[in-house]
Amino acid sequence: MEPIISLKNVFKNYGTKQVLKGINLDIYAGQVIGYIGPNGAGKSTTVKILCGLIADFDGEVLVGGLDIKKDALTIKSKIGYVPELAELYDVLTPIEFLNLMAQLYEMDEQLAAERMNKMLTAFGLEAVMNQRMDTFSKGMRQKVLIISGLLHNPDIIILDEPLSGLDANSVITVKELISKLAKDGKTIFYCSHMMDVVEKVSDRIVLINNGTVIADGSFEELKQQQGNQSLEQIFAVLTQGSSTNDASDQLMNAFSN
Amino acid sequence: MNFIDKFLVKLVLLPTSFYQSLGINTLQLKAILQTKIILGDRTPTGIRAIKRANQKKPTSGVSFSQLLMSVFLGLIFMTSFFIGQNYETKLTLYFSMFMFILASTLMADFTTVLIDVRDNFIILPKPVSDITFLTSRLLYIIIYIFKTAIPMTLIGMVFIGYFVGIWPLIVFILMVLLVTLFTVFLINAAYIFVLKVTTPQKFKTIITYFQIALAVLIYASYQIIPRLISKSQMAGFDINQSSFIFLAPPYWFACAWQYLTTFSGGFTMVFYTVLSISVPFVSIWFVVKYLAPSFNQKLAMITNSSDEQPVKSTNKKSAKKGWALIEKVSNWVTQNGAERVGFMLTWKMTSRSRDFKMKVYPSLGYLAVYLVLMLLNNKGEKAGFELPPADSFVYIFVVYFSNFVLITALGYLIYSEKYKAAWLYYIPPVDKPGKFILGSVKSILFKFYAPLVIAILVGAYFLLGAAALPNFILGVCNQALIILTIAYITINQMPFSVLAGNKTKGSSVVKGLFTMLIPVSVGFVHYLIRSFMPVVVLLTVLSCIAIWMIMDSIKNKNWEQIKVQEDW
Numbered sequence: 001m002e003p004i005i006s007l008k009n010v011f012k013n014y015g016t017k018q019v020l021k022g023i024n025l026d027i028y029a030g031q032v033i034g035y036i037g038p039n040g041a042g043k044s045t046t047v048k049i050l051c052g053l054i055a056d057f058d059g060e061v062l063v064g065g066l067d068i069k070k071d072a073l074t075i076k077s078k079i080g081y082v083p084e085l086a087e088l089y090d091v092l093t094p095i096e097f098l099n100l101m102a103q104l105y106e107m108d109e110q111l112a113a114e115r116m117n118k119m120l121t122a123f124g125l126e127a128v129m130n131q132r133m134d135t136f137s138k139g140m141r142q143k144v145l146i147i148s149g150l151l152h153n154p155d156i157i158i159l160d161e162p163l164s165g166l167d168a169n170s171v172i173t174v175k176e177l178i179s180k181l182a183k184d185g186k187t188i189f190y191c192s193h194m195m196d197v198v199e200k201v202s203d204r205i206v207l208i209n210n211g212t213v214i215a216d217g218s219f220e221e222l223k224q225q226q227g228n229q230s231l232e233q234i235f236a237v238l239t240q241g242s243s244t245n246d247a248s249d250q251l252m253n254a255f256s257n
Numbered sequence: 258m259n260f261i262d263k264f265l266v267k268l269v270l271l272p273t274s275f276y277q278s279l280g281i282n283t284l285q286l287k288a289i290l291q292t293k294i295i296l297g298d299r300t301p302t303g304i305r306a307i308k309r310a311n312q313k314k315p316t317s318g319v320s321f322s323q324l325l326m327s328v329f330l331g332l333i334f335m336t337s338f339f340i341g342q343n344y345e346t347k348l349t350l351y352f353s354m355f356m357f358i359l360a361s362t363l364m365a366d367f368t369t370v371l372i373d374v375r376d377n378f379i380i381l382p383k384p385v386s387d388i389t390f391l392t393s394r395l396l397y398i399i400i401y402i403f404k405t406a407i408p409m410t411l412i413g414m415v416f417i418g419y420f421v422g423i424w425p426l427i428v429f430i431l432m433v434l435l436v437t438l439f440t441v442f443l444i445n446a447a448y449i450f451v452l453k454v455t456t457p458q459k460f461k462t463i464i465t466y467f468q469i470a471l472a473v474l475i476y477a478s479y480q481i482i483p484r485l486i487s488k489s490q491m492a493g494f495d496i497n498q499s500s501f502i503f504l505a506p507p508y509w510f511a512c513a514w515q516y517l518t519t520f521s522g523g524f525t526m527v528f529y530t531v532l533s534i535s536v537p538f539v540s541i542w543f544v545v546k547y548l549a550p551s552f553n554q555k556l557a558m559i560t561n562s563s564d565e566q567p568v569k570s571t572n573k574k575s576a577k578k579g580w581a582l583i584e585k586v587s588n589w590v591t592q593n594g595a596e597r598v599g600f601m602l603t604w605k606m607t608s609r610s611r612d613f614k615m616k617v618y619p620s621l622g623y624l625a626v627y628l629v630l631m632l633l634n635n636k637g638e639k640a641g642f643e644l645p646p647a648d649s650f651v652y653i654f655v656v657y658f659s660n661f662v663l664i665t666a667l668g669y670l671i672y673s674e675k676y677k678a679a680w681l682y683y684i685p686p687v688d689k690p691g692k693f694i695l696g697s698v699k700s701i702l703f704k705f706y707a708p709l710v711i712a713i714l715v716g717a718y719f720l721l722g723a724a725a726l727p728n729f730i731l732g733v734c735n736q737a738l739i740i741l742t743i744a745y746i747t748i749n750q751m752p753f754s755v756l757a758g759n760k761t762k763g764s765s766v767v768k769g770l771f772t773m774l775i776p777v778s779v780g781f782v783h784y785l786i787r788s789f790m791p792v793v794v795l796l797t798v799l800s801c802i803a804i805w806m807i808m809d810s811i812k813n814k815n816w817e818q819i820k821v822q823e824d825w
Contacts, residue, residue, distance in 0.1 A: 053683045055816070077686035087677040089602070089753065091609035100598045104685035132609070148681075 002065060004029045004156065004187050005050065010059035012045055012211075019045045020057070021211035027204075029155075032178060032188040034202030036195070038239050042211045043191050047158055050189065052076050063156065077105060080154035082145050084161040084191075090133040094120060094144045097133070098151060105152040112151065119147045123170065138165030146174065157181060158189045163197060175201055199231040209239045259321055262294050265403065269396045281389045289380065289393040294400070327408035330358050333478060335412055346496035348511035351413060352436055356507060359406055359440050361471045364447060364464075406437045425518040432510045435537045439506060442540035465611050473622030480630055509533040586703060591696050595687045596812070599696025603670070603752055604704060610753075612674050620665045621705075628655065650784055652717070652725075656732035657780035659709050663740050664772050666701050671750045679754030683821075690751060691814030697752040698744045698811065702737060727793050732783060734800040739775050741807045747772075748811075750820050 003026035012020040019042045027033055037043050048054045049061060052072040061068040063075040088097060095116065102112035120129045123143040133141055142165050149157060159178075163171050178201050182188055192198050198205060199219055207215040215222060215238055219231060226234045266287070270276075276283050337350035380390060410433045418426035451463055502508050512529035516522050583604055591597045607613050673679075682693055710733050717729045786792045 051684055053680075053821070073686040073688055075686075076684065079684070081680070081684045083677075083680050087675070087680065089606060089673070089675055089678045089681075092602075092605060096601075096605065100602060101681065101685065103594060103598050104681070104687060106594060106686075 001028055003027055004064055006062040008060040010049065010057055010061060012049065012054065012057040019211055023213060025206065025213065027187060029187050030182055030185050031204055032182045032190060032202045034198035034205040035189060035191045036198055036205065036235065037208040041208045043208065044160070047160060047191060050158060051079060051081050078155045080149040080152065080157045082149035082159045082162050084164065088133065088141060088145060090136065090141070093132055094125060094129045097144060098148055101148045101151055107152055115151055116147070119150070123147065139167055139170060142166055143170065156187045156189065160191045161193065163194065195231040195235055207235065207238060214238055261324070265400045266290055266294065269400060276392065279388060280386065281392050282386065285385050285389050286393050289390070290396055293393065293397045324404065324408045327405055328411055331409040331412045335416065338416060342495050344515055345511045348514055349496050349505065349508045352507035352510045355409060356436055356440050359409060359437065360443055362405060363402065363440070364444050364467060402437060402441065406433065428514050428517045432514050435533055436510055438537035438541055442537065442544055445544045465614060469615065469618045469622065472619040473626065476623050477626045480626060590699055590703065595692035596696040599693035599752065600700045603697040603700035606753055607704060610673065613669060616669045617666045620662050624659070624662050653732065653780050653784045653787065656713060656729060657736065657776045660736045660740055660776055663701065663706055664743065666705050667740065667744055670697060670701065670752050671748060671755045673753035676754050676756045679751050682751045682754065689813060689815055690819050691812045693751060694748055694814060695808060695812045698741065702740060727790065727797065728787050731793050731797045731800065734797055734804065735779050735783065736776065738800050738804050738807065739779060741804060741811065743772055745807055745811050749818060
């Protein structure tokens, strides 16, 4: 089977700082990839490359068999992206914002309007869809962003901390949505710091640190390699070289004087 | 904190034992007060908030420059001493200006001073008693007012002390304090009124417009007042002759000063003196007793407004109609896809973004002031209003000066506090980012220029006749061409994609001068050829062709030509 996303020897520098040091990754259709790593590991750089935002990297990235450096537009139209931190022009209303997105994906107006309506209603935003988002809570904005990433029915969905700010019920909705999308043949690239969620939603976990992949496999495989531990503990051992206990011990030590 | 702040904090904290007897924790009081002052020093407010837009450095030393600004404003008040034949007149004008400016600045600044959401998270969960917190707020406001009112009247004080005497000076200071008290009452009343007629959500928007109006007003007074002084009849003006003047509070204070310095003037003067001393105290008592409780409640509502469900807008129908028209325009002038998205996004952002409005709308006001002044200047010696002849330099100047607003708007197009939201340009399959930019620039042209063009052409037709139109049309076309050229050269980032703080001062000044030079020189050439009709027509055609070509070039900008903010 051909991988839907394939990264081969991907290097990226910001000035003298090397952020990605040869990433190799093959991702297959229908997989949910949990992409994890500490701050500054190169997660968002990878995401930006996949979304076609960064073109000046070394190596090769193929999406659906197309080279992202040559066919960025075709690839972009197949990707849905949900950014982190609820970043959007909040003086717009959800409908206005989603309309902009729909136009950019050159969607049929009627179809886009119908989908927007259904999706906003499903998230419980139907009452506020014509109100400016500057008064919205973080969770409400995040819901609008999730819709904006799914609206054009992309084959590949890149989620960057999609659950931040969501209430418990919406978290469940989104988690269920992810597995349903995957069953439908969509590929999900899930970046997060929330290990317990990654552990549950992904069928393959890729851990990067200092710009290289240091672990890759299903949660079961990782457990077998690292001893029967939680993903949190595996993460700590692999990225910090020690357990988090040391740091918390040091913090506790601050009280003893 | 600078030495003035340190001194003021020491001063207000002097009655330590008094505070302690009230149950106030003076250590906490000092900590809160100092922090508030440091915060205030680093947060631009009022007029400064607009100035900040032009000089984006990490803000600090606000309080010091605020002092200087206040002194400068006080200098403007001094013009009143050149008007009128007696001190009632001079001081009535002086106190009017002082009250007005003080009220405006305080009104605008109080939102940031009084409404600080962070208090809810930072101070309230700590073991701080209510009275300590309230006192800290109160002391902060006192310091704040003190720092605004005293510098504003400083030059006035020096003037009175030097030219009139020491006792008049003491009376003057007393009057300044009374006027300040009365003004604080007025602001409270205004706040309560605004909160009555609108929702807390809209409150901040209203304050924004208030700040813009204030900036324009200061500019206008700076331009107009010196012109008025030269009029000789101003010197003979006597305010006592005006009927209904007794209704104006500044007049009471002026009369009270006059009475207390000379102890002459009879019953009416005594009456005004009593009035000016009692009214401020009565009104403050009224505020504390009746208005303050509900006021605090309302203030809390503003603080919490972001958590509330948004309020539905009332005039939805008319708003919808407006958007339908704009959408029609966008369908007409832009191509489907990215260009139209750029157009609509820019239109909405420029109408709604507080940031953009603060930066660009004052220059709309400056332009209006300037145009009025230009026409006033042409009044000449005669009483009647006479238009300059059709080939006068004034018209060319008016047309070419009009894009001052456009250049400003264009200069701020790429900036936004929400710059991270710019991801939306990069994710969808759009081949040329130039499409967004062209849409945006068209939006700016249609929003800020089209109305002006219509006004200019209609005005020219009715005032000067059809024969004058070709020159105006050429001017208008050249303006559009200049704006598009500047857009082509300077806009290398996506609209609203750069953090507003990143504008470097030096380059923008040079850029500003350079960009102003283009219309001036084109206007000059236009002035030289204005009487050769065939040349004017030919140039108009050429100008239109050039517009079309430059639009095409903007549209064809590719991703390599676009700078992306690093920390996006």
